[in-house]
Amino acid sequence: MTLTFAAPARTATPARRPRGRGVRRALTGWAFAGPATLVVVGLSLFPAVWAFFISRTKWNGIAEPQDIGWANYQRLADDPDLAAAAQHTLLLTVLFVPGSIALGLLIAIALNQRIRFIGFYRTCIFVPYVASAAATGILAGYVFNPQFGAANDALRRLGLPTQQFLESPRQALLVVCLIALWGEVGFTSVVYLAALQDVPKELVEAATMDGAGRWRVLRSVTLPQLRPVTLFATVWQTITALQLFDLIYTTTRGGPMNSTQTVVYYVYELAFQTRRLGYGAAVAYLLFAVTLLLTAFAIWRGRRSGEEAF
Template sequence: MTFTFAASRHGKRHAPGPEKVPAVPARRPRSVRVRRSLTGWAFVGPGTAVVVGLSLFPAVWAFLISRTRWNGIAPARDIGWTNYQRMVDDPDLLAAVRHSLALTAMFVPASLVLGVLVAVALNQRIRFIAFYRTCIFVPYVVSAATTGIIASYVFNPQFGAINDGLRRLGLPAQKFLESPSQALPTVCVVALWGSIGFTAVVYLAALQDVPKELVEAATVDGAGPWQAFRNVTLPHLRPVTLFLAVWQTITALQLFDLIYTTTRGGPLNSTQTIVYFVYEVAFRSHRFGYGAAAAYLLFAVTMLLTGLVIWYNRRRGSEAF
């Protein structure tokens, strides 16, 4: 046992006494810990079961269907990996993959650049800034089906508002959604109109977290607005940019309702993406096995592109995931 001496006010030493040892909190009984764990799972268990049931079960079932030939009525017949082998030589599927990749290549960079520009504009101290921010975000909360229906009228070659404006400017009218070469870029423009609000709001939140002291220090050192933005602000936006790049990539690859309400894959299948191809094969042609195999191809493409984006940004020092 350890003894210590304590000096009094007059310099005298008191008798040695035992040193106080902090008490160790007693461990809760096992029954209490089990009861608390069961209570927690009682709250989160039902929601977890629903989420797992609505994600894992359909995924496993779709994989089993992808190895069969089934029209939804007659009994399914197991054909092994035939559906996956058939996809390699399917020109319609290969065209759908090219259209999906082209749409992603146009949509993702444009949404990031426009999102940054809009966020910088909305980060200024001006009057009615809350009204402007609301107006930018409203198109994102509007359903894509509604956006597609409105876009089909706006881009109509005969009486659309866009062509009416072109005629007033003395420019030739365009076919837009009815042209095989213009339909996919037009769909991309409509998709950007509906998604810029999301990227702008995320970038706006990130801009407000950038330390103002660093921007002021760069300005004092002689950096102009563009140099301060490029060398100070943009590095702080890299994690957000990585997140948005992955999110927008998944959004572009899974775009369906906008295509369904505008072009339905036309004209001449020029806007038929993988998702719309799966819909056509499975629910229009009733080839559920082949449609499930194409859906797994979409999953593989999505995972591959997402992994490449994350790998590239991590090599550059961005750790958002």
């Protein structure tokens, strides 16, 4: 009796790709992505790093900069103009963000209906968002002009008292917020409209068959499905409100009596009007830190509650 041992079966090994082909593909990819990467680095990362070094100096942009360490950052807590600008920015954010979210959701629900000319209505809502903010501000300056503006003309026809609008310290920031809503609500409307079309119809039909009305379906089915979108829109609109500049520049220039001077516009005045580039860069970095912390907190809170919006 003889014993025979079978040779172990050879496992098929995947064929290795030639190393030169992988290198060529990598070089081809970087050939396409490299120029765009250089532009991003040159226009964002390099100026950000350079601004940090400027924030540690006393410089007017012409003479030799003087290194003063962290003195500019120490002055931030004792600057009354910065405190006032921060209050204006906070008020604008508190009014703008919830308003844009609520209006965007209502408009999206209306645009989600099957009605005639729905494409035309959707286009009309989105046009102000893609229009130039500078053009929007110039147009709003004519509309809310106290003497010959269309807003006061409408109030006269209704028998109501005319208003000062952008020339009133009490009304100017509210009017700016209204103009910003008109220009930005198209973004939240489009985002919510896309999210509404992704809500599972089975859930809506099941809730309707159980006897739920439209309001109950909206509150118990639709809105919970829109939570990730709401988180994304809230973060995006908060950043938009904190960085609002061009609209203020073309309407009020921070006035009247600095009532619409936000932190971004205060940075512009420091850097390009009073030539205090070092202190202006320090204020800009403070705004960047606040924006980063708010965004990180919103993302952390959303992931903790299971709302993966980013």
